[in-house]
Amino acid sequence: MDVLAGLLDGPRARGAFLLRMVMEPPWSVRVEDRAPLCLMSVTRGEAWIVPEGGTEPVRLRPGDIAVARGPAPYTVAHIPDAAPRARIGPGGTCTTLHGQPLAESLRLGVRTWGNAPDGATAVLVGTYLLDGEISRRLLDALPSLLTLRADDSGGPLLSLLDAEIARDEPAQSVVLDRLLDLLLIAVLRAWFARPGARAPAWYRAMGDPVVGRALRLLQNAPAHPWTVASLAARAGVSRAGLARRFTELVGEPPMAYLTGWRLALAADLLREGDDTVESVARAVGYGGSFAFSAAFKRVRGQSPQEYRNGNRAR
Numbered sequence: 001m002d003v004l005a006g007l008l009d010g011p012r013a014r015g016a017f018l019l020r021m022v023m024e025p026p027w028s029v030r031v032e033d034r035a036p037l038c039l040m041s042v043t044r045g046e047a048w049i050v051p052e053g054g055t056e057p058v059r060l061r062p063g064d065i066a067v068a069r070g071p072a073p074y075t076v077a078h079i080p081d082a083a084p085r086a087r088i089g090p091g092g093t094c095t096t097l098h099g100q101p102l103a104e105s106l107r108l109g110v111r112t113w114g115n116a117p118d119g120a121t122a123v124l125v126g127t128y129l130l131d132g133e134i135s136r137r138l139l140d141a142l143p144s145l146l147t148l149r150a151d152d153s154g155g156p157l158l159s160l161l162d163a164e165i166a167r168d169e170p171a172q173s174v175v176l177d178r179l180l181d182l183l184l185i186a187v188l189r190a191w192f193a194r195p196g197a198r199a200p201a202w203y204r205a206m207g208d209p210v211v212g213r214a215l216r217l218l219q220n221a222p223a224h225p226w227t228v229a230s231l232a233a234r235a236g237v238s239r240a241g242l243a244r245r246f247t248e249l250v251g252e253p254p255m256a257y258l259t260g261w262r263l264a265l266a267a268d269l270l271r272e273g274d275d276t277v278e279s280v281a282r283a284v285g286y287g288g289s290f291a292f293s294a295a296f297k298r299v300r301g302q303s304p305q306e307y308r309n310g311n312r313a314r
Contacts, residue, residue, distance in 0.1 A: 022114035028077035030084035045121030063150025141200035
């Protein structure tokens with residue numbers, strides 16, 4: 001596992017909300033689902049994405065890809081100033097602006113939705129429904145809306161997703177989840193590789209032969225009793241050399257990075273699983289629940305159990 005793979009494991013598409021939206025003008029959909037990440041690509045016609053807060057609208061043509069980072073709402077429409085006619089809420093629920101259900105009346109077939117079967121515009125939509133502390137490191141590195149033009153985007157993956165999205169075969173949801181993951185990885189690679197791109201420090205550090213190896217070691221084995229000396233030995237450099245180089249490239253010392261990574265892993269385990277606090281502590285490298293609870297509360301301001309109870313209550 002490398003850093004990008006590890007960070008993508010948080011929003012990984014498990015049962016993602018996937019559909020093809022087919023629309024004939026006039027149309028406008030207000031998206032207020034608060035999803036952490038939504039990927040959209042036009043396969044026919046064109047669509048405009050209008051972010052919240054006065055940000056300039058973005059036009060998508062065939063092959064272009066946009067990634068919207070929640071929870072901020074946005075509008076997708078045939079022209080930038082079209083008044084919304086439908087609302088997408090949490091969980092992918094579709095209603096009028098007054099709350100009347102629209103899902104059945106706009107259903108056009110398997111994973112296909114819209115106001116006209118042969119509408120002038122078709123948009124592939126893949127929404128990641130899961131959020132977590134690991135994925136937060138990735139999401140925080142992205143703008144609220146990023147776009148890639150057709151020449152820089154997913155190419156064959158888009159065509160394959162378009163061909164598969166309306167099929168109803170055994171294990172089809174798994175096929176679509178994996179395609180969406182691959183497409184997202186391709187988009188993020190292209191985004192961070194742009195000239196002048198402001199890629200996060202951890203992403204840039206992946207290319208360093210010393211620090212990149214150290215990052216992979218920490219991520220692959222967070223429960224290992226790492227010290228700077230043992231990490232430096234595995235990376236093939238001196239203790240001082242690793243500490244200096246790691247801090248320069250990543251922005252924090254190796255052990256501080258490891259603590260943050262362990263606590264992010266622990267937070268997701270607490271949110272998603274039923275393991276005891278003691279089990280979670282040992283899974284991420286703490287000798288017992290006391291030391292783990294103290295570190296967790298120091299960083300997050302609440303105990304592991306309080307964190308678990310608060311997230312389960314949402």
